[in-house]
Amino acid sequence: MSLVAIVGRPNVGKSTLFNRLTQTRQAIVDEEAGTTRDRQYGKAEWTGKEFSVIDTGGWVLNSEDVFEGAINKQVQIAIEEADVILFVVDVLTGITDLDEQIAGMLRRSKKPVVLVSNKADTFDLYSQSAEFYALGLGEPYSISAVNGSGTGELLDFLVTKFDNKEEKTEPDVPKIAIVGRPNSGKSSLINAFIGEERNIVTDIAGTTRDSIYTLYDKFGLKFYLIDTAGIRKRGKVTEDLEYYSVVRAIRSIENADVCILMLDATRGIESQDLNIFSIIQKNRKGLIIVVNKWDLVEDKDQKVIKTFENAIHERMAPFTDVPIIFASALTKQRIFKILETANTVYKTRTTKISTHQLNEVLLPIIEKTPPPMYKGKVVKIKYITQLPNTAIPSFVFFCNLPQWVKEPYKRFLENQIRKNWVMTGTPINVFMREK
DSSP states (O other), X not given: OEEEEEEOSTTSSHHHHHHHHHTSOOSOOOSSTTOOOSOEEEEEEETTEEEXXXXXXXXXSSOXXXXXXXXXXXXXXXXXXXXXXXEEEETXXXXXXXXXXXXXXXXXXXXXXXXXXXXXXXXXXXXXXGXXXXXXXXOEEEOXXXXXXXXXXXXXXXXXXXXXXXXXXXXXXXEEEEEEXXXXXXXXXXXXXXXXXXXXXXXXXXXXXXXXXEEEEETTEEEEEEEOOOOOOGGGOOSHHHHHHHHHHHHHHHHOSEEEEEEETTTBOXXXXXXXXXXXXXTTOEEEEEEEOGGGOSOOOHHHHHHHHHHHHHHHTTOOOOOEEEOBTTTTBTHHHHHHHHHHHHHHTTOOOOHHHHHHHHHHHHHHSOOOOBTTBOOOEEEEEEOSSOSSOXXXXXXXXXXXXXXXXXXXXXXXXXXXXXXXXXOOEEEEEEO
């Protein structure tokens, strides 16, 4: 999947464009320059092509912002790692010294660059964009990120720049990404799987700088294990290479079929674990949670295990149908169970349920607990089927008023599917369509 970085000086509308492309309000937008200090990560889709988007902080020099150095380093790394760069400039202010400096850096990068002349809110401003030809980066695309004008033409051109190269792996072999915070034991787990010191293991967080593919072919199981750099809390990502590794870890999640999320048993589930979980969820990947370093926990009775499981489920709700394995990469406790479960979750993604079974089981449940009335109208679900050839199990519920079936009831339907068929560890889609 291609990675697009949005770069530019402060207050040119990078975050507004990010929100427009990802169709979210994820990035904070403010008139004050320098609002974005961390990178925002999101997904976008145009003409059937999905891609990832990173919004960076504004490039500045000699400012009073104490974060200036860190922001500029992250911009440089985003440029280095991205497949395509959107360079945003402001048509109202024209070319500035900072624009020229960024343009020089982009020309030296040899990366595909799309020049975006933002804030062209009226047709009269379009002609002013011609000034930006002087930056030597080709034709400027005039847009208004606020109202969306011109973004269709921009996206049409952007997707032509994608080089859809994939990792050189065998076809039809599942890819399992091992992800988690730094020093949670990811490399140790892979070494335990393959029985050799394949990956460097130290006590220093952030040792793994890149994603490493290892083919596992033992005991009737065959798949690629992807060891990723540890994902550290954004506020602590101060080292150049560490931010580089965070981007690669995100890309590994995108390329995987199933993710093994490593938790540290001595620290419990923390906010950064939930951030990684949200990236996995956003990419609709299969999931296994491994509570590593279980050998270091003194009290291991069932009550402690249940408390740990409840804490995980509570913080990951509403997606709680996920396998949790308490293991130790060091002592190799339950490590084969992790592989077996990963294989099971992968196969679950291809589960097919007959239309007859779906209707026979779910229609009586729906009749007993129908969708809530909306403005005095009764929603009637008449027929259910599973879509063929989808990446994850996807179900269509045909009804008279699909637009009035809200998310809580869709979650109820999803829970009923999970209750009657094994879907543990895999996300599923629920669609409402008019019959």
